Amino acid sequence: MSSTVPRVTALDTYDIRFPTSRELDGSDAMNPDPDYSAAYLVLRTDAADGAEGHGFTFTIGRGNDVQVAAIGALRAHVVGRPVDELCADPGSLARDLTGDSQLRWLGPEKGVMHMAIGAVVNAAWDLAAKRAGLPLWQLLADAEPEWLVSQVDFRYITDALTPENALRLLRRGRAGAAERRTERLLARGYPGYTTSPGWLGYPDEKLTRLARQAVADGFTQIKLKVGADLHDDIRRMRAARAAVGPGVRIAIDANQRWNVREAIEWTNALAEFDPYWIEEPTSPDDVLGHAAVRRAVAPVKVATGEHVQNRVVFKQLLQADALDVLQIDAARVGGVNENLAILLLAAEYGVPVCPHAGGVGLCELVQHLSMFDYVALSGTTEDRVIEYVGHLHEHFTEPVHIRDGHYGAPLAPGFSATMRPESIARYSYPDGEFWAADRATKDDDGDDGSEGAVA
Numbered sequence: 001m002s003s004t005v006p007r008v009t010a011l012d013t014y015d016i017r018f019p020t021s022r023e024l025d026g027s028d029a030m031n032p033d034p035d036y037s038a039a040y041l042v043l044r045t046d047a048a049d050g051a052e053g054h055g056f057t058f059t060i061g062r063g064n065d066v067q068v069a070a071i072g073a074l075r076a077h078v079v080g081r082p083v084d085e086l087c088a089d090p091g092s093l094a095r096d097l098t099g100d101s102q103l104r105w106l107g108p109e110k111g112v113m114h115m116a117i118g119a120v121v122n123a124a125w126d127l128a129a130k131r132a133g134l135p136l137w138q139l140l141a142d143a144e145p146e147w148l149v150s151q152v153d154f155r156y157i158t159d160a161l162t163p164e165n166a167l168r169l170l171r172r173g174r175a176g177a178a179e180r181r182t183e184r185l186l187a188r189g190y191p192g193y194t195t196s197p198g199w200l201g202y203p204d205e206k207l208t209r210l211a212r213q214a215v216a217d218g219f220t221q222i223k224l225k226v227g228a229d230l231h232d233d234i235r236r237m238r239a240a241r242a243a244v245g246p247g248v249r250i251a252i253d254a255n256q257r258w259n260v261r262e263a264i265e266w267t268n269a270l271a272e273f274d275p276y277w278i279e280e281p282t283s284p285d286d287v288l289g290h291a292a293v294r295r296a297v298a299p300v301k302v303a304t305g306e307h308v309q310n311r312v313v314f315k316q317l318l319q320a321d322a323l324d325v326l327q328i329d330a331a332r333v334g335g336v337n338e339n340l341a342i343l344l345l346a347a348e349y350g351v352p353v354c355p356h357a358g359g360v361g362l363c364e365l366v367q368h369l370s371m372f373d374y375v376a377l378s379g380t381t382e383d384r385v386i387e388y389v390g391h392l393h394e395h396f397t398e399p400v401h402i403r404d405g406h407y408g409a410p411l412a413p414g415f416s417a418t419m420r421p422e423s424i425a426r427y428s429y430p431d432g433e434f435w436a437a438d439r440a441t442k443d444d445d446g447d448d449g450s451e452g453a454v455a
C-alpha cells in the first residue's frame with residue numbers, strides 16, 4: 001500500500017535579524033536600539049502542488065534564538081499531518097498546540113510559547129490560503145459563518161462572547177459584503193496611518209520633514225513615540241502639530257513607559273496639541289490601570305494591544321471599559337484563530353480595531369485580518385486604520401502596497417508571509433552573509449569579536 005495522502009514533511013526554522021538599530025529606526029522610550037528580527041518557519045509538504053506554509057513571529061533582536069527554539073519545540077505536532085485536513089481545519093492544529101499538556105506550563109497561552117504557536121498556526125493558514133488560491137483575507141471573508149465560529153476557541157471568553165453571538169455577528173457581517181469588497185476594498189484599499197516620522201531617536205528636522213511627507217502621501221494620521229522626557233515631547237509634539245496642521249490626527253505611543261499616575265499627568269501635559277490616542281500608557285497586563293487612565297485623559301483615547309497576551313486579557317480590557325481602540329497584532333497571540341476571537345470580541349463590544357504593525361512583516365500579515373474584518377464582520381472602516389511603517393518590506397515576495405494613505409488589498413494567494421530566499425540567506429544569524437561580514441569587520445578593527453553582533 002502506498003501512502004498517497006500529502007503530508008507536512010518538515011518544519012524548518014530560521015533566525016533572521018536585520019541591523020535596524022544602526023539608524024535608530026524603530027526607537028522608542030522602552031526600546032532604544034531594536035534589531036528587527038523574525039523567528040521564521042517553513043512548513044514543507046509533499047503535496048503535488050509543492051505548496052509551503054510560511055510563518056513567523058517578530059522580535060527585536062536578542063532572544064530571537066529563544067523564539068526559534070520554541071517554534072522548534074512544536075515540530076512533532078505538525079510534521080506528518082495530512083495537508084488537506086490541516087488546511088480544512090487549522091483550528092484543530094491551534095487547539096492541539098495550545099493544549100500540549102507539558103508545553104502549556106510555559107504559558108499557558110502567553111509569552112514565547114504562545115508566540116511560537118502563533119507563528120506555526122499562521123504558517124498553516126498561509127498554506128491553506130495558497131492551496132485555496134486566495135489571499136487570506138478573502139478566504140476568511142468567503143468562509144461560512146458556522147465554519148469561522150468552529151475556528152474559535154471560546155474557552156475563558158463565553159462570559160463576554162458566546163458561539164451563538166459570534167455567529168450572529170458573522171451573519172450580520174455578510175450583509176453588503178460583496179459590495180464592500182468590490183466597490184470599496186478593491187477600489188480604494190484600507191486606510192492606514194504612519195509611524196515613520198515619529199521614532200524617538202529622530203532629530204526634530206527629520207520629524208518635521210517626514211510628518212509633512214506623510215500628509216503629502218495621503219495619510220490622515222501619524223504617530224509619535226513619547227515618554228522619555230516631557231520637555232522633549234512637548235517640543236516634538238509642537239513641531240509635529242505645526243507640520244501637519246489641525247486636521248490630521250496625531251497618535252502618541254509611550255510603549256508601556258509609565259505608572260498609571262504618570263501616564264495621566266504626561267498625557268494631560270500634551271493635551272494642548274490634541275493627541276488622538278495615547279498608546280500603551282502603562283503595563284499591558286494592567287487592565288484596571290488602563291481603565292483609570294482612560295477615565296482621566298478623555299477625550300484623548302486609550303489604545304493598547306500589541307503586547308496584550310491573549311483573548312482573555314482583551315476580554316477583560318473590554319469588560320472594564322479600559323480602551324477606546326483595540327490594537328491586534330498578527331504575531332503576538334496564537335495566530336489567526338486567536339485573532340478571530342479577538343476581532344469578534346471587539347465587534348461584540350463595538351470597539352474599533354486599529355492593528356499594530358511595522359516590525360518585520362507585521363504590515364504584510366495584519367492587513368489580511370483588517371480586510372476580513374471590514375468585508376465580513378464589522379463592515380466599516382470608520383475610525384479604523386492599520387499602522388504602517390516603511391521598513392523592510394523589500395524582503396517579502398508580496399510586500400504591502402500603499403497608495404494615497406491606503407493599504408491596497410493583496411491579491412496573491414496566501415498570508416503575504418513569504419520572505420525572499422536571498423534575504424533569509426543574507427540576514428540569517430549569526431552566519432548569514434551580512435552578519436559574518438559584520439563580524440569580520442569588527443575583527444579587523446582590532447575588536448576581539450567578543451562583543452561583535454551581541455548575541
Ligand SMILES: [Mg+2]
Pocket residue numbers: 253255279280306356
Ligand atoms: Mg506601539
